Amino acid sequence: MSIFYVLGKKGTIEILYKIKEGVNSFTSIKNALDMEGCGVSTRTLAERLNELEDENLIQKDGSKYYLTKKGQEALEIIENVMKWEAKWKEAKIPKIIIGMLGDKER
Template identity: 30%
Template sequence: MSSTAAIVGGKWTLLVIRDLAAGCCRFCELERSLEGISPRTLSLRLRFLEDEGIVRRTGGDYELTDKGEALAPLIESMRDYGAKYLCP
């Protein structure tokens, strides 16, 4: 579990994965979707996720690998938890 947390626990990381799963695929789309993220931080997160085999870059587009897609249920569970216990 600590290995997974080390990968997805970085600031912005889960949000980048969420947006890629939702269909954002270009750097500029991700940057617009993630209000407040700097271009440098986004670039570093994408490079880290590429190195971990979670994201693949093809031309100017980014997409989740099978390994990245396997994180979708985790993100959905976190969304459900937040809706149930954190949002009034």
Template identity: 40%
Template structure:
């Protein structure tokens, strides 16, 4: 199993908060967000977990961290890479599956849900 592509992929995106982070970076007009904005939007995530997930997602090439050190303190912004943008399509398919088989929600069944922007 250690060489299975599916298992390797799930090890990247299956950790708690990972899909939520990717979704928050996708949502809205502004496609880049700072650490504190992500923390606020996600609600219950701890700073330690958020930091760890951001590092992992950057290492895996799903997001990019851009730091502006021209001001003090330095400001870091995160945004999706092409790989991360493409993974949003996977999240959309997960939503379709959930809507079809598990959860009935008129708000989510609209073409663009006000909660997840998908």
């Protein structure tokens, strides 16, 4: 399975961030996601956690989940992409470039 496929699924990045923040048991992750309005079903959360483990982004130790080095690096990349997106959303892009990009909303 492609890591992009896994990261693109509903709730996956939010789950990684919760684990990074120290919210690391199944129940606490579920509750935290529900409180933020990004709730996923119990079944979906279990699937996402298994997929993240399969991709070696997280590891389970007893009943707790932790980011692996790969997971930490993935979040750093995601954060950089988010910063990049924010930069370009705010930037004044010349109309000719917008046309080349096919972005009619700018």
